[in-house]
Amino acid sequence: MLRPERFAQLVPPSDSVIARGQGRSYGDAALNSEGDVILSERINRFISFDEATGLLRAEAGATLADVLAVFVPRGWFLPVTPGTKYCSLGGCLAADVHGKNHHHNGTLSAHVREIELVLADGSRERCSPDSNTSLFWATMGGMGLTGIITEIAFQLIPITSARIAVQHCKARNLETALDLLADIDHDDQYTVAWIDCLSSGEHLGRSVLITGHHATPDELGSVHGDRLLIRQRRQLGLPVDFPAWVLNFHTVRAFNHVYYARQGSRSQFVTDYDSFFYPLDAISNWNRMYGKPGFVQYQFVLPTDGAKEGMRVALELLAASKKPSFLAVLKRFGSEGSGYLSFPMNGYTLALDIPLSRELPQLLDRLDEIVLHCGGRVYLAKDARLKRGVFETMYPRFADWMRVRDRVDPNKRFSSDLSRRLGM
Amino acid sequence: MSVVPIQPILILGATSAIARSTAASLAAQGHALYLAARDTDELRRIAADLEIRFGIPVKHGAFDATDIETHHQFLQHVVADIGDISGVVVAIGYLGDQQVAQLDGAETQAIIARNFTGVVSILMESANYFEAQGSGFIIGITSVAGDRGRQSNYTYGASKGALSLYLQGLRNRLANSGVRVITVKPGFVDTAMTYGKEGTALVASPGSVGNRIARAIHGRSDVVYIPWFWRYIMLVIRNIPEFVFKRLKL
Numbered sequence: 001m002l003r004p005e006r007f008a009q010l011v012p013p014s015d016s017v018i019a020r021g022q023g024r025s026y027g028d029a030a031l032n033s034e035g036d037v038i039l040s041e042r043i044n045r046f047i048s049f050d051e052a053t054g055l056l057r058a059e060a061g062a063t064l065a066d067v068l069a070v071f072v073p074r075g076w077f078l079p080v081t082p083g084t085k086y087c088s089l090g091g092c093l094a095a096d097v098h099g100k101n102h103h104h105n106g107t108l109s110a111h112v113r114e115i116e117l118v119l120a121d122g123s124r125e126r127c128s129p130d131s132n133t134s135l136f137w138a139t140m141g142g143m144g145l146t147g148i149i150t151e152i153a154f155q156l157i158p159i160t161s162a163r164i165a166v167q168h169c170k171a172r173n174l175e176t177a178l179d180l181l182a183d184i185d186h187d188d189q190y191t192v193a194w195i196d197c198l199s200s201g202e203h204l205g206r207s208v209l210i211t212g213h214h215a216t217p218d219e220l221g222s223v224h225g226d227r228l229l230i231r232q233r234r235q236l237g238l239p240v241d242f243p244a245w246v247l248n249f250h251t252v253r254a255f256n257h258v259y260y261a262r263q264g265s266r267s268q269f270v271t272d273y274d275s276f277f278y279p280l281d282a283i284s285n286w287n288r289m290y291g292k293p294g295f296v297q298y299q300f301v302l303p304t305d306g307a308k309e310g311m312r313v314a315l316e317l318l319a320a321s322k323k324p325s326f327l328a329v330l331k332r333f334g335s336e337g338s339g340y341l342s343f344p345m346n347g348y349t350l351a352l353d354i355p356l357s358r359e360l361p362q363l364l365d366r367l368d369e370i371v372l373h374c375g376g377r378v379y380l381a382k383d384a385r386l387k388r389g390v391f392e393t394m395y396p397r398f399a400d401w402m403r404v405r406d407r408v409d410p411n412k413r414f415s416s417d418l419s420r421r422l423g424m
Numbered sequence: 425m426s427v428v429p430i431q432p433i434l435i436l437g438a439t440s441a442i443a444r445s446t447a448a449s450l451a452a453q454g455h456a457l458y459l460a461a462r463d464t465d466e467l468r469r470i471a472a473d474l475e476i477r478f479g480i481p482v483k484h485g486a487f488d489a490t491d492i493e494t495h496h497q498f499l500q501h502v503v504a505d506i507g508d509i510s511g512v513v514v515a516i517g518y519l520g521d522q523q524v525a526q527l528d529g530a531e532t533q534a535i536i537a538r539n540f541t542g543v544v545s546i547l548m549e550s551a552n553y554f555e556a557q558g559s560g561f562i563i564g565i566t567s568v569a570g571d572r573g574r575q576s577n578y579t580y581g582a583s584k585g586a587l588s589l590y591l592q593g594l595r596n597r598l599a600n601s602g603v604r605v606i607t608v609k610p611g612f613v614d615t616a617m618t619y620g621k622e623g624t625a626l627v628a629s630p631g632s633v634g635n636r637i638a639r640a641i642h643g644r645s646d647v648v649y650i651p652w653f654w655r656y657i658m659l660v661i662r663n664i665p666e667f668v669f670k671r672l673k674l
Binding site for chain 2: 001003004005006007008042045046047048049059070
């Protein structure tokens with residue numbers, strides 16, 4: 001594992017290398033057991049910022065947390081953010097991350113103006129949505145396999161406060177939840193649903209719809225002091241792995257009951273952006289609550305046509321398996337972006353994290369089948385077990401991606417455990 | 425965002441991880457900065473980053489510790505560019521390879537020139553500048569490796585130990601001139617110098633070291649070990665009798 005401290009050293013050191021930002025992919029995207037891993041974490045400088053337009057140019061190792069800490073107090077926010085801020089900009093683009101506003105604003109790559117890449121031959125190349133476009137769109141969601149992203153110019157969005165005006169709303173079952181997610185009267189800039197994957201029968205897929213937008217000054221009421229500052233949270237840590245039985249069917253079901261009843265009946269309130277976007281970041285190593293065996297993340301999207309039926313089948317399977325997904329999030333996606341391997345497509349997505357068990361691989365294989373049947377796909381940034389043929393069917397633009405890859409890196413110098421597993 | 429900058433500080437060897445975090449801590453205090461090192465593209469990046477993050481002016485320019493003839497002019501150029509400076513932080517350092525240095529005189533000379541003779545040259549210029557000004561501070565980053573010679577890195581250790589002695593003498597000379605001289609002795613720090621190397625323990629983050637260095641300006645210590653416990657570790661190591669020490673594999 002290499003960790004350069006100078007920009008010029010962020011180049012491929014050998015014939016097999018993958019760049020790694022903060023290692024926040026859940027699977028094997030940033031692992032390379034047959035070669036080198038090059039860490040970008042020290043290559044994290046801001047290069048320029050246009051106060052008038054909000055265009056930020058930064059090195060790929062800078063984290064979303066870095067961006068927020070510096071720019072929120074000046075009235076700017078990320079155009080798109082995933083559920084953790086402890087990931088690098090380079091990693092976010094390699095996975096072409098989405099956020100709670102995908103249905104309005106697309107993935108992060110939609111807000112990128114230009115990137116710089118180091119290619120397999122060591123040359124530096126700039127690409128953007130306007131020039132060198134095939135390389136650009138092969139890199140957005142390209143899992144680091146087209147080169148090392150070194151610099152990124154992207155657009156921040158203006159905000160007038162660091163707080164989010166939030167509204168919760170109960171959805172008594174899956175059908176209601178899916179309808180609410182598509183209902184413009186209930187929609188907001190950020191819209192997701194927390195979903196109870198253990199309830200069944202008439203309550204199958206009961207959810208709490210969570211919507212929000214950057215609060216305006218008059219929504220804040222009596223906030224004292226600077227509206228763009230929030231109190232910094234003290235990050236807690238779990239000192240030990242929880243015993244594996246802590247998150248079981250019964251405890252998670254009990255939690256879900258309480259959450260649905262309490263959070264579902266909160267109507268309107270204002271919270272800070274950390275609590276709204278990054279609840280899990282409050283605990284530095286929250287993964288420990290799954291105990292030593294750990295957990296598997298699984299996120300899929302189903303196209304709008306047939307999504308209701310597909311989601312119902314998937315949830316029935318999950319509820320019947322009694323495998324507790326402690327955190328499950330349902331969301332409606334907007335249109336598919338231009339990244340050849342970008343995950344989101346018009347439809348509904350469900351993100352699960354399920355404690356690892358002996359029966360889990362089978363369960364996930366069956367979920368794969370449902371996803372395939374519906375014409376959906378699984379998110380590579382969270383995947384550790386998808387099979388080659390399944391992947392190729394799920395990502396129909398893979399052949400286009402491969403053409404670009406063959407042009408810029410015919411010898412697969414950039415490779416990872418994920419790329420070998422999926423035959424990329 | 426912009427703050428009213430205070431008292432420019434010159435940082436030499438500014439591309440190292442310790443220098444970068446020291447610069448960030450000083451910038452957070454509101455100091456304007458002048459960054460100097462050989463790699464000017466890297467300097468440009470660090471300077472831009474500090475300007476954006478902290479809203480203070482950061483200038484930069486090329487500086488080579490071993491190019492001694494240029495040092496007098498360099499300091500004049502810095503002052504012309506950014507105004508009178510209130511302090512200098514010397515973070516130049518080169519670990520080199522002890523195994524190579526044992527066989528190759530060029531490596532030995534490079535280690536000594538980059539850690540000691542080159543640094544002494546710019547320290548001399550800085551000392552005279554601050555003495556004439558009647559105020560200011562000089563921070564020299566040496567190393568705990570300079571506290572006792574050991575087989576694994578004694579060329580580096582000797583050059584850093586010599587630098588500590590030079591700073592001690594400078595401190596004595598300038599004690600009544602209103603100029604502070606601070607010797608900083610880091611232990612293992614999580615930088616390229618130690619990354620992936622065996623035998624490192626109690627490794628400190630560059631951020632915590634930079635923070636401590638920036639605080640030293642406002643403190644009263646003459647010699648600062650970072651983290652603090654190295655003072656006691658080195659006290660023990662210095663007091664091991666030589667007839668025992670010489671047989672240790674250190």
